[in-house]
Amino acid sequence: MRAALDFSTSMLATLSEQGRGVQSRAAGRQPSELLELYDMEGCPFCRLVREALTDLDLDAMIYPCPKGGTRFRPLVEKLGGLTQFPFLMDPNTDEALYESADIIAYLYREYGSRPAPRQWLTRSxxxxxxxxxxALRHGRGLRAQDGQLPAEPLELYSFEASPFARPVRELLTELELPYxxxxxxxxxxxxxxxxxLRERVAPDYVPTQRNRAALLARTGRVAVPYLIDPNTGTELFESADILRYLNEQYR
Ligand SMILES: N[C@@H](CCC(=O)N[C@@H](CS)C(=O)NCC(=O)O)C(=O)O
Structure with a gap:
């Protein structure tokens, strides 16, 4: 019952994103070093930036900064002078930015080779x-809970609007687990x-997106979310299994 309600509100949150964060049109170029986003899964401004990252097909190192968090929040004030999220650091250009609209404009300018779609730039x-x-997620992915810091960051295969990946990203935020x-x-x-369904009706499916192709080569399957934990050698599909794993391992 709880799982069904959780999925329903996550699906409604996806609909509320009005189609953003689903599709990718590859960036003009990929950064050689990972972009670094200081973020809260439940923050509406951070979500707009993550939608743009999906649209541009840009991977990123996420440093979760939930309210009450002590791991990465202080770093943001030290790096940029404010405790405000999202905050983007680009180690390729040494650019450091607050303000979702400025971050999104920067990403399209620097990596997109196309103008930012209007919907991310207008306050509308x-x-x-x-x-x-x-609001639909009732504050999930916003407040810190006690969790252990892994030595190595985790890795999550996800796209922004996936209703299955969202609860995983919320928990990663709450436990302050970098990924x-x-x-x-x-x-x-x-x-x-x-x-x-795809495995039955399209067994010869050949993904064209780079991470989908890599995941198929690695696991023989393409599904979202997929978690890799290099600290324990664990790799998992299925949001419920991933949530259970994270709670058992890091809470
Ligand atoms: N205009 C900013 C607004 C950012 C903002 O208000 N973010 C909130 C989180 S949703 C924040 O940083 N709150 C301070 C805090 O969480 O300590 C933007 O578009 O990035």
Whole structure:
């Protein structure tokens, strides 16, 4: 019952994103070093930035900064002077930015080779949609809980609007677990089929998006979310199994 309610509000949050954060059109170029985003999963402004990362097919190192968190929050004030999120650091250019609209404009300018879509730049119904998504999740992914810091960051294959990946990112935020966000945005019609159905109706599925192709080569499957924990050698599909694992291992 709780799982069904959780999925329903996550699905409604996805609808509230109005189609953003699902598809990818590859960036003009990939950064050689990972972008670093100081973020809270439940923050509506951070969500707009993560939607743009999916659209641009840019991976990022996520440093979760939930309210009450002590791991990465102080670093943001030290690096940029404010405790405000999102905060982007680009080690490739040494750019450090606050303000979601400025970050999004920077990402399209630096990596997109195309202008930022208007919906991310205007304070409008789209920002309201992102607030709606946060409200639907009742404060999940916003407040710190006690968790252990792993030696190595985890790795999550995800796309922003996935209703299954969202609860995993929320828990990663709450436990302040740093993770490499690997984009899995959709680039072709077959990407839209749920994995179990696709395995039956399109057994010859060949993903064109780079992380989908890498995941297929690694595991023989393409499904979101997928977690890699280099600290324990654990690799998992299925959001419920990933949540259980994170709670047992790090809470
Ligand atoms: N105009 C800023 C607004 C950012 C903002 O208000 N972020 C909130 C989180 S949703 C924040 O940093 N709050 C301070 C805190 O959490 O300590 C933007 O678009 O990035």
């Amino acid at each position: 119904v789209h920002t309201a949609g992102s607030f709606g998504a946060s 490499i966000l690997r984009q899995m945005g959709r680039t072709q019609a077959a990407d839209w089929l749920l994995p179990a």
